[in-house]
Amino acid sequence: MNELGxxxxxxxxxxxxxxxxxxxxxxxxxxxxxxxxxxxxxxxxLANVIVIxxxxxxxxxxxxxxxxxxxxxxxxxIGTFLTPTFMLSLAGASASMLALGxxxxxxxxxxxxxxxxxxxxxxxxxxxxLGQFAAAYLVLIPHPALFKLLPLLMTAALVFxxxxxxxxxxxxxxxxxxxxxxxxx
Amino acid sequence: MVKIERGDxxxxxxxxxxxxxxxxxxWGDQRAGEYARVLVGAEQQALVSLHQPQTLEIVGELxxxxxxxxxxxxxxxxxxxxxxxxxxxxxxxxxxxxxxxxPNRVSIAVLGGEQRFDAINx
Numbered sequence: 001m002n003e004l005g006x007x008x009x010x011x012x013x014x015x016x017x018x019x020x021x022x023x024x025x026x027x028x029x030x031x032x033x034x035x036x037x038x039x040x041x042x043x044x045x046l047a048n049v050i051v052i053x054x055x056x057x058x059x060x061x062x063x064x065x066x067x068x069x070x071x072x073x074x075x076x077x078i079g080t081f082l083t084p085t086f087m088l089s090l091a092g093a094s095a096s097m098l099a100l101g102x103x104x105x106x107x108x109x110x111x112x113x114x115x116x117x118x119x120x121x122x123x124x125x126x127x128x129x130l131g132q133f134a135a136a137y138l139v140l141i142p143h144p145a146l147f148k149l150l151p152l153l154m155t156a157a158l159v160f161x162x163x164x165x166x167x168x169x170x171x172x173x174x175x176x177x178x179x180x181x182x183x184x185x
Numbered sequence: 186m187v188k189i190e191r192g193d194x195x196x197x198x199x200x201x202x203x204x205x206x207x208x209x210x211x212w213g214d215q216r217a218g219e220y221a222r223v224l225v226g227a228e229q230q231a232l233v234s235l236h237q238p239q240t241l242e243i244v245g246e247l248x249x250x251x252x253x254x255x256x257x258x259x260x261x262x263x264x265x266x267x268x269x270x271x272x273x274x275x276x277x278x279x280x281x282x283x284x285x286x287x288p289n290r291v292s293i294a295v296l297g298g299e300q301r302f303d304a305i306n307x
Contacts, residue, residue, distance in 0.1 A: 103192070103196070107192045112191060113190075113191050113192040113195065114190040114191060114192050115190060115192030115193055115196065116187065116188055116189060116190045116192075116193050117187065118187050118189060118193050118197075119189075119190070119192050119193030119194075119195070119196040119197065120196075122196055122197060122200055123196050126200060126203075147211050148211060148212065150207060150211055151204065151207040151208045151211050151212055154203070154204055154207055155204060158200055158204065165187065166187055169187040169188070
């Protein structure tokens with residue numbers, strides 16, 4: 001087997017799962033990047049639907065993989081890798097995954113405080129916007145006038161968070177029905 | 186419809202509180218002053234908070250000037266001068282605003298808040 005000193009890397013079923021979901025998120029991300037946006041930073045963020053679905057179906061670790069792969073591969077395909085757009089996207093994704101992680105494990109420790117797709121989605125959207133805004137302020141435009149945009153951005157994040165949350169809820173229902181509700185873990 | 190759990194309500198409530206707070210602090214009027222400094226000539230006679238309603242009597246060159254502080258603003262009510270320009274100037278309350286009674290040498294300047302001007306010359 002190993003005469004040539006080559007190493008065989010075996011893939012787990014979870015690797016395939018993550019790859020499929022990430023591919024879906026990346027496709028949505030790329031389609032969405034073709035849409036014009038009224039204000040820099042405001043975007044529906046529909047790729048978040050996938051991250052929320054993965055979080056609720058398979059847990060936080062898989063969701064982090066999908067989110068980071070989405071940012072990395074998405075930027076490589078669009079051609080924004082290591083540009084300011086990429087930095088903002090990465091900062092937003094990191095902040096939103098941190099917030100989701102905290103909420104996910106907190107709601108697991110306190111079963112009476114369960115969180116569903118709507119809550120996770122709104123939380124992720126808000127954290128994403130805050131992370132992105134912090135990066136923009138610290139790295140790109142350190143001017144106090146930038147704060148005048150923050151209320152608008154956060155309002156947009158709330159609206160899009162609610163919409164993606166509803167889409168994610170519908171999607172999770174369908175996936176659970178198809179797999180007879182037994183794939184979590 | 187989407188099933189909403191307790192944690193969802195907590196997150197939505199936090200957002201519902203965060204957004205108005207953001208609008209209020211970032212879009213609100215930040216020019217309101219905090220304190221008023223009262224001078225007679227170049228000497229400081231009083232430094233009063235604009236949030237504490239009170240009436241002040243300041244003794245100037247000609248006599249007494251009466252000042253009133255009410256809900257974040259201050260004004261001259263009466264002054265021992267002839268023209269009463271100071272009284273007619275009315276209320277001031279934004280950072281950097283100044284009213285004075287030149288004959289009586291009494292002047293009030295509002296401190297704190299976002300300054301509209303860098304400097305004022307007379």
